[in-house]
Amino acid sequence: xxxxxxxxxxxxxxxxxxxxxxxxxxxxxxxxxxxxxxxxxxxxxxxxxxxxxxxxxxxxxxxxxxxxxxxxxxxxxxxxxxxxxxxxxxxxxxxxxxxxxxxxxxxxxxxxxxxxxxxxxxxxxxxxxxxxxxxxxxxxxxxxxxxxxxxx
Amino acid sequence: xxxxxxxxxxxxxxxxxxxxxxxxxxxxxxxxxxxxxxxxxxxxxxxxxxxxxxxxxxxxxxxxxxxxxxxxxxxxxxxxxxxxxxxxxxxxxxxxxxxxxxxxxxxxxxxxxxxx
Numbered sequence: 232x233x234x235x236x237x238x239x240x241x242x243x244x245x246x247x248x249x250x251x252x253x254x255x256x257x258x259x260x261x262x263x264x265x266x267x268x269x270x271x272x273x274x275x276x277x278x279x280x281x282x283x284x285x286x287x288x289x290x291x292x293x294x295x296x297x298x299x300x301x302x303x304x305x306x307x308x309x310x311x312x313x314x315x316x317x318x319x320x321x322x323x324x325x326x327x328x329x330x331x332x333x334x335x336x337x338x339x340x341x342x343x344x345x346x347x348x349x350x351x352x353x354x355x356x357x358x359x360x361x362x363x364x365x366x367x368x369x370x371x372x373x374x375x376x377x378x379x380x381x382x383x
Numbered sequence: 384x385x386x387x388x389x390x391x392x393x394x395x396x397x398x399x400x401x402x403x404x405x406x407x408x409x410x411x412x413x414x415x416x417x418x419x420x421x422x423x424x425x426x427x428x429x430x431x432x433x434x435x436x437x438x439x440x441x442x443x444x445x446x447x448x449x450x451x452x453x454x455x456x457x458x459x460x461x462x463x464x465x466x467x468x469x470x471x472x473x474x475x476x477x478x479x480x481x482x483x484x485x486x487x488x489x490x491x492x493x494x495x496x497x498x499x
Contacts, residue, residue, distance in 0.1 A: 234401050237408040244412030251415070281416045283409075308409035310416055359414050362463060366411045369474050370404060376481040377397075380488075 234377070236306050237370040243284065243309030244363040248356045250312050251279045255353040262344045265332040274342045276318035284309045318343070386491055390484065395433035397480040399426065400473055402444050407470045410461050418458035421465075422446040 254277050264274035285307030305311050320343050328337035403424045413419040429444040436442055452460040 234404065237401070237405040240405065240408045240412050244414075247412075248415070281413075283413050283416050283419055308405065308412070310412045355415070362411055362414060362467075365467070366408050366470060369470050370408060373401070373404060373474060373477045376478055380481055380485060 234370055234374050236308075238367060238374075239306040240309040241363045241366045241370065243305045243311065245360060245367070247279075247281055247310045247312045248360040248363065251281075251356040252353055252360070254279050254315060255349050255356065258344050259346060259349045259353070261342060262346060263341060265330070265339055265341060273322050273340045276320075276342055276344050277315050278318060279315055280313050282311050282313045284311045386487065386494075390487055392434060393480055393484045393487065395436075396430065397477065397484070399424070399429055399433060399444060400477045400480060404470070404473050404477070406446050407466055407473060410466050411463075411470070414459070414461045414463060414466075416459060419461060420459075421449040421452055421461050423449045423469075 258276050261274040267274050284305040322340035323343050324338040324340055326337055327333055327339045330339045333339045403426065406422050406424055410421050410423075424444045424446050433442060449460075452462055452465070454460040
């Protein structure tokens, strides 16, 4: 374990937060999508599940980062985006008889996405991204100081 | 006191600071993980333990959960301000360690060159 582990941990958070903002953007983009990629019903709002890599307490510093139950890319103590789940809440139904996706009663199912909620989520992930980018810089400067020991 | 002893003490200090940086980075990485609890290293006791250990033996500090932080509804209790301040502190501590080590090497060099 060394300072590069700290860099890897921060990098795992950068990756996870980037994916989170991608998902939020995807939800915003598909706010009016009436056909999902699977072909049945409207687009379903997606949500990410974040989890600490190597959740066992003693393994945080005990393992050298390569072992453990987590995937090789994410060091112990980092964060992993384990899966993307679909929101199962009921679709919003609007009466639009002329719409090609209207049912027999003339109602069209729209995804139940609240743009304000997605924007707040997006802002949250951007801030977390910035926080971890700052942490990367801090670790980088520390590594640089170690390297500077060699030249005197 | 031999100059090598100071160097090994500084090495323990740098190693511990580095480990703390890793723990803080981990806390920051998990700022959005539901149920995550803030961890930290007790610097004082770990430093005492490292100094008591025989020379050349490297030990890993064991992080513990921090109590007294406000928990969010999702069970996460990471305080960004606390982590940021501690990370800045750790960064400066590390700088102090490297600068002291550098000074130590300069002293050694002066002795080798006979003070000239």
